[in-house]
Amino acid sequence: MTQQSVVVSDPNSGINMAITVAVTTSSIFTTAAQKLPAPHGGYISISRKKLLKNLDINGLGGARINAWVESMRASSPTHVKSNSIPDDHGSWIVHRPSALDMFQQIIDASKGKQIVMFLDYDGTLSPIVDDPDRAFMSDAMRKTVRKVARCFPTAIVSGRCREKVYNFVRLAELYYAGSHGMDIKVPKPTRRSSKYHKANDNHAVLFQPASEFLPVIDEVYQQLVEKTKSTPGAIVENNRFCVSVHFRCVDEKKWSELAHQVRSVLKEYPKLRLSQGRKVLEIRPTIKWDKGNALEFLLESLGFANCTDVFPVYIGDDRTDEDAFKKLRDRGQGFGILVSKFPKDTSASYSLQEPDEVMDFLQRLVDWKRLSLRAHSRV
Numbered sequence: 001m002t003q004q005s006v007v008v009s010d011p012n013s014g015i016n017m018a019i020t021v022a023v024t025t026s027s028i029f030t031t032a033a034q035k036l037p038a039p040h041g042g043y044i045s046i047s048r049k050k051l052l053k054n055l056d057i058n059g060l061g062g063a064r065i066n067a068w069v070e071s072m073r074a075s076s077p078t079h080v081k082s083n084s085i086p087d088d089h090g091s092w093i094v095h096r097p098s099a100l101d102m103f104q105q106i107i108d109a110s111k112g113k114q115i116v117m118f119l120d121y122d123g124t125l126s127p128i129v130d131d132p133d134r135a136f137m138s139d140a141m142r143k144t145v146r147k148v149a150r151c152f153p154t155a156i157v158s159g160r161c162r163e164k165v166y167n168f169v170r171l172a173e174l175y176y177a178g179s180h181g182m183d184i185k186v187p188k189p190t191r192r193s194s195k196y197h198k199a200n201d202n203h204a205v206l207f208q209p210a211s212e213f214l215p216v217i218d219e220v221y222q223q224l225v226e227k228t229k230s231t232p233g234a235i236v237e238n239n240r241f242c243v244s245v246h247f248r249c250v251d252e253k254k255w256s257e258l259a260h261q262v263r264s265v266l267k268e269y270p271k272l273r274l275s276q277g278r279k280v281l282e283i284r285p286t287i288k289w290d291k292g293n294a295l296e297f298l299l300e301s302l303g304f305a306n307c308t309d310v311f312p313v314y315i316g317d318d319r320t321d322e323d324a325f326k327k328l329r330d331r332g333q334g335f336g337i338l339v340s341k342f343p344k345d346t347s348a349s350y351s352l353q354e355p356d357e358v359m360d361f362l363q364r365l366v367d368w369k370r371l372s373l374r375a376h377s378r379v
């Protein structure tokens with residue numbers, strides 16, 4: 001366990017007070033050499049799951065780079081062979097049915113409980129695009145999310161820097177967790193906040209468990225920009241407490257070169273770990289704090305600590321969202337919805353294929369909530 005500082009803002013004085021919490025550090029590097037199966041498509045098999053989560057930064061040079069590149073390929077849906085989809089997809093849909101088809105069952109399961117919504121951003125609220133700075137959310141989606149937030153406490157949980165994701169979403173009534181949950185802001189309750197949030201306390205809360213890593217992250221960001229500038233299409237994004245190296249626009253023949261460049265920087269930083277998202281290498285501190293911890297922290301900050309009548313719903317599309325899906329399974333509360341067109345290993349209970357389906361699902365939740373409020377007011 002290590003001690004991490006938490007900053008709580010006093011709304012009256014505007015002074016930030018530091019309190020200390022314990023955070024467990026994890027062993028981050030896979031130690032055993034892992035044999036990868038030959039590339040056979042984009043379906044992420046269980047044997048690859050661990051590898052995709054944390055890539056080994058040290059270890060054997062060439063073999064390690066091959067493993068990275070293999071993993072980069074395995075996580076790219078473009079590598080799914082069309083003839084490998086139908087069988088897997090059929091059984092996947094049986095096990096992870098559409099949240100739209102199962103809407104009534106979902107509502108029945110939430111009966112008597114307070115729904116709390118957690119939404120990932122990229123690939124969930126906005127479609128995946130080549131340029132990370134242009135991943136805009138549609139006005140229709142923004143309107144729908146605003147309506148959701150009027151019905152249920154709603155948080156955005158993103159790998160992006162918190163300010164950046166806020167600038168995309170632009171809804172002040174939501175709660176935001178950026179940098180894969182390492183930068184959480186729970187605003188001071190307002191008149192419109194949920195009764196749970198109001199009842200909790202009157203403070204804005206800022207939780208940044210990786211604050212001591214800020215200088216290192218900045219340094220690594222600069223070095224990665226410098227190192228990768230010779231690789232056409234590579235984009236390095238500073239997400240404040242973590243860094244993303246995008247390879248969506250890098251020619252596949254150059255992936256190995258890019259992996260070498262990233263590794264040459266990271267091997268000097270044993271306190272950073274590498275994981276992978278959708279055509280992106282994610283570099284972050286070794287602290288054991290992920291989107292699952294962020295979900296739990298937000299639930300507590302919103303006044304749902306130890307509540308049995310809470311029903312959290314988390315919607316996300318990425319490997320990093322799996323930590324939140326798993327947390328819900330472990331807590332035995334609510335469920336996760338994976339946004340994906342392709343079969344994937346997941347701890348989510350349901351699926352939606354793309355952001356448009358996410359919007360339909362959110363709208364149905366709003367309609368159901370409004371109807372049930374009307375029915376109650378008539379009684």
Ligand SMILES: O=P(O)(O)OC[C@H]1O[C@H](O[C@H]2O[C@H](CO)[C@@H](O)[C@H](O)[C@H]2O)[C@H](O)[C@@H](O)[C@@H]1O
Nearest residue numbers: 121122128129130132135158159244248278280
């Ligand atoms: O947790 P999220 O909100 O899903 O953030 C995860 C990463 O999302 C962004 O990258 C992804 O979306 C880009 C825009 O569509 C796309 O170009 C990229 O290939 C995807 O990986 C974001 O740019 C990253 O910083 C986030 O870590």
